[in-house]
Amino acid sequence: QVQLVESGGGLVQPGGSLRLSCAVSGFTFSNYAMSWYRQAPGKERELVASISGGGGSTNYLDSVKGRFTISRDNVKNTVYLQMNSLKPEDTAVYYCYTRLPPRHYWGQGTQVTVSS
Numbered sequence: 001q002v003q004l005v006e007s008g009g010g011l012v013q014p015g016g017s018l019r020l021s022c023a024v025s026g027f028t029f030s031n032y033a034m035s036w037y038r039q040a041p042g043k044e045r046e047l048v049a050s051i052s053g054g055g056g057s058t059n060y061l062d063s064v065k066g067r068f069t070i071s072r073d074n075v076k077n078t079v080y081l082q083m084n085s086l087k088p089e090d091t092a093v094y095y096c097y098t099r100l101p102p103r104h105y106w107g108q109g110t111q112v113t114v115s116s
Contacts, residue, residue: 002024002026004022004024004107006109010111011113011115012086012112013116015086016086017084017086019080019083020081020094020096020112021078021080022079022081024079024096029072029074029077030074033050033052034079035049036049036081036096036097037097038090038093038095039109043092045095046061049069050070058070064090067083070082081094087114088115091113092111093110
């Protein structure tokens with residue numbers, strides 16, 4: 001059974017940092033790309049960052065480039081999102097995602113709120 005469990009969200013002041021984690025089980029983690037999405041109230045879900053199975057390739061949403069870093073630990077079966085210099089517009093529910101064709105898998109989401 002595939003499971004993705006996020007943690008690490010919370011309330012942070014503008015300019016602060018958070019690290020999200022997504023613990024994965026139920027499949028061979030290192031064989032699959034992983035992604036972080038986010039969804040703010042009243043907006044569509046958007047792709048924030050992706051990382052290849054081996055970790056050698058990453059992609060980012062333009063608005064988070066230089067501030068967010070996606071990484072993975074293929075021994076701990078965990079993917080991370082380090083978020084620095086957070087802005088109020090980063091406020092959203094953040095979701096961990098992977099695709100094992102033909103199915104899509106999502107975590108339950110973790111709330112990130114950036115506010116003074």
